[in-house]
Each structure stands twice: as C-alpha cells, then as structure tokens.
C-alpha cells in the first residue's frame with residue numbers, strides 16, 4: 001500500500017515529502033478552504049511541482065458539463081493532476097468523458113461497494129472509500145475496502161482503491177491488510193505512524209551505553 005497525504009497545506013506536504021514516503025496528494029474543497037492567501041489552482045501547481053505522483057484536485061460543479069469544464073482546467077495545471085469527482089450520476093458522466101481523454105480521475109465519497117463498481121466501470125483511475133465517516137455511523141469502513149478489493153480482483157478491474165477519511169494508525173494497518181492500494185492520510189496520523197515507546201527507549205539505551213563507554 002502506498003501513502004498519499006490528505007491535505008492542501010504546503011508545509012505539511014513538504015515535511016512528509018522529505019521523509020521519502022509520499023507517492024501522491026489528495027485535496028478536497030474543505031481542505032483547500034483552510035488555506036490562506038493562495039488560489040486553489042496556484043496551490044495545486046505548487047504541490048504538483050514538488051510531488052512526483054498523483055495530485056487530486058476536486059471539482060465544485062454539480063452538473064456533468066461543469067465538472068468536465070473544471071476538470072479540463074485542473075488537468076491543464078500539470079500532467080500529474082488527477083480530477084476528483086463526486087459519486088453521482090453527473091460525476092460518473094464526467095469521469096467517463098475525462099477518462100476517455102486520458103485524464104486521471106478519482107471518484108470520491110464512496111460509501112458502498114456498488115458505488116465503487118459503478119465508478120470503476122465509468123473509467124475511474126481511483127475510487128476513494130471514506131472509512132472514518134462510515135465508522136462514525138457505526139458501520140465498518142474497513143469491511144467496505146475488503147469488499148471493493150475482492151470485487152476488483154474477481155473482475156480484474158485495475159481501478160486503484162484509495163482508503164480515505166483515515167482517522168488513526170489502526171486504519172492504516174487494516175486498510176493495507178484489506179487490500180487498499182493507497183491510503184490518503186492526514187499529516188497528524190502520518191506522524192503517529194512513526195511512534196513506538198520501545199523505539200524511543202531503545203535509542204535512549206543505545207546512546208546511554210555509547211556515552212558510558214566513551215566517558216561522557
């Protein structure tokens with residue numbers, strides 16, 4: 001499973017990118033709205049220059065024609081832009097149109113296996129099931145990833161699954177085991193993945209022994 005980072009904050013992207021683990025970035029209108037003093041397109045351009053991988057920018061229009069128009073504008077920003085489209089009939093029409101033009105697409109707000117299958121058949125490069133939001137309703141987000149992965153495997157569908165709406169490190173392990181190709185992870189969860197008390201204790205112990213031997 002690869003890591004994308006789920007943010008429009010350039011500092012967070014730069015930091016996570018410096019760790020050498022980031023294969024892409026996803027944004028959404030809520031994440032972009034948190035950013036000050038920069039336009040959406042300029043931020044996407046900046047990210048696309050830094051990260052050599054898929055950079056998702058989401059359309060705002062609700063009709064297919066508007067989505068295609070916005071999608072073409074987004075795709076013109078950089079060759080690694082992926083157009084993010086909502087899971088609606090219009091979103092799928094736009095997905096199909098853009099995919100046929102060779103533009104990468106990410107169908108977002110996926111909450112059922114049937115939605116994922118529809119998006120795949122409309123030519124989606126990626127589907128984004130939202131784990132945390134399903135868990136919030138008492139449903140099992142990871143089970144959804146498992147179902148989608150199984151259906152895609154049975155039917156030899158090469159659309160990639162992005163586990164989204166990640167809330168904690170356990171989601172990452174479970175999404176990887178369930179067959180997600182990618183997890184798009186917020187910065188605060190990425191930083192938690194490094195941590196283990198035995199790692200810190202181990203470093204402390206090694207340094208203490210080294211210093212004792214070297215008279216420090």
Ligand code: E4P
Pocket residue numbers: 006026027028108128130132133164165166184
């Ligand atoms: C995915 O592409 C979305 O941007 C994101 O994962 C949504 O997560 P949330 O439920 O934390 O808003």
